[in-house]
Amino acid sequence: MPSKSSTKPSITLYRGWSDPGYVWSPFVTKLEARLRFAGLSYKAEAGSPRTAPKGKIPYVEISRAGHEPEMIADSSQIIGRLVEDDLLPDLNADLGPVERAHDMALRALLEEKLYFYQSYEKWHEHYYTMRDHALGSIPYPMRVLVGLLAYRSTMTTLYGQGTARFSGPEIDTFREEIWKNINSLLVDARKRRADTRDAKPCFWVLGGDRPSEADAVLFGFIIGAMISPAAPTSQKVVKSFPAIEDYARRIHDQYFSDYQVWGLNQALIDYCIMRRLLSKDFEISCRTYVPFL
Numbered sequence: 001m002p003s004k005s006s007t008k009p010s011i012t013l014y015r016g017w018s019d020p021g022y023v024w025s026p027f028v029t030k031l032e033a034r035l036r037f038a039g040l041s042y043k044a045e046a047g048s049p050r051t052a053p054k055g056k057i058p059y060v061e062i063s064r065a066g067h068e069p070e071m072i073a074d075s076s077q078i079i080g081r082l083v084e085d086d087l088l089p090d091l092n093a094d095l096g097p098v099e100r101a102h103d104m105a106l107r108a109l110l111e112e113k114l115y116f117y118q119s120y121e122k123w124h125e126h127y128y129t130m131r132d133h134a135l136g137s138i139p140y141p142m143r144v145l146v147g148l149l150a151y152r153s154t155m156t157t158l159y160g161q162g163t164a165r166f167s168g169p170e171i172d173t174f175r176e177e178i179w180k181n182i183n184s185l186l187v188d189a190r191k192r193r194a195d196t197r198d199a200k201p202c203f204w205v206l207g208g209d210r211p212s213e214a215d216a217v218l219f220g221f222i223i224g225a226m227i228s229p230a231a232p233t234s235q236k237v238v239k240s241f242p243a244i245e246d247y248a249r250r251i252h253d254q255y256f257s258d259y260q261v262w263g264l265n266q267a268l269i270d271y272c273i274m275r276r277l278l279s280k281d282f283e284i285s286c287r288t289y290v291p292f293l
């Protein structure tokens with residue numbers, strides 16, 4: 001393990017896509033938020049799950065003069081390591097035990113529950129949009145085959161984890177319930193910040209005047225819903241709660257103003273929904289590869 005050094009290392013963040021701005025992965029945006037909250041600079045590269053240390057994005061390469069570059073995977077492990085090396089502050093250091101428990105419960109709700117509902121919407125209900133984005137770097141006809149394998153693997157995971165045992169409308173209800181509860185927290189948090197002199201200060205999900213770990217995760221999940229045409233139902237739900245969009249917009253304005261703000265073209269969303277309806281027959285033939293569906 002490299003020793004801590006007084007010179008800052010250079011950090012390359014592999015985000016899965018080379019496009020500038022937000023990417024579709026909530027875990028990538030979570031990590032970017034965490035780095036930006038602390039003003040820690042990083043270089044963005046595409047990378048790929050195929051070359052990632054744990055087969056998933058994000059991952060980072062940390063380079064220090066005189067040391068071998070180090071690759072670290074998993075957004076939480078990366079954050080933990082950067083905190084340990086004093087490159088990031090421990091956002092939860094000043095929280096009491098009850099607030100820490102709430103912070104952890106919120107992160108688990110988003111990363112271990114909502115994530116699977118979002119995956120179902122993207123991979124099952126908007127398969128073609130998701131496939132062509134996630135596997136866009138793979139040329140046809142290979143993408144068709146790799147897409148089916150990715151679909152099968154995702155659905156096997158979702159079935160084992162439990163989500164795919166429910167119907168689409170049931171999953172919609174679960175998803176909506178989570179966002180409704182998040183909205184209640186944010187409405188309350190915004191009220192508590194209303195007395196500050198700053199006209200549009202960021203407000204934070206636990207209601208404090210500084211972010212906690214859960215804020216980076218929540219921001220990642222809101223952006224993941226807002227920018228992806230493969231998640232139109234999530235997007236509609238999030239947009240129905242103005243406090244959620246306001247929360248994300250204030251964070252965007254303060255920390256991500258170099259990225260294009262979300263706001264998908266409605267025509268693009270309608271196209272994706274129509275494309276899904278038109279491709280129903282093909283989707284049914286895909287399912288013959290997944291016998292349990």
Ligand SMILES: N[C@@H](CCC(=O)N[C@@H](CS)C(=O)NCC(=O)O)C(=O)O
Binds near residue numbers: 024027049056057075
């Ligand atoms: N626990 C991981 C989750 C990362 C994750 O699930 N990344 C997804 C994109 S949102 C991924 O790379 N999936 C590709 C795959 O599973 O092949 C983290 O926090 O970094």
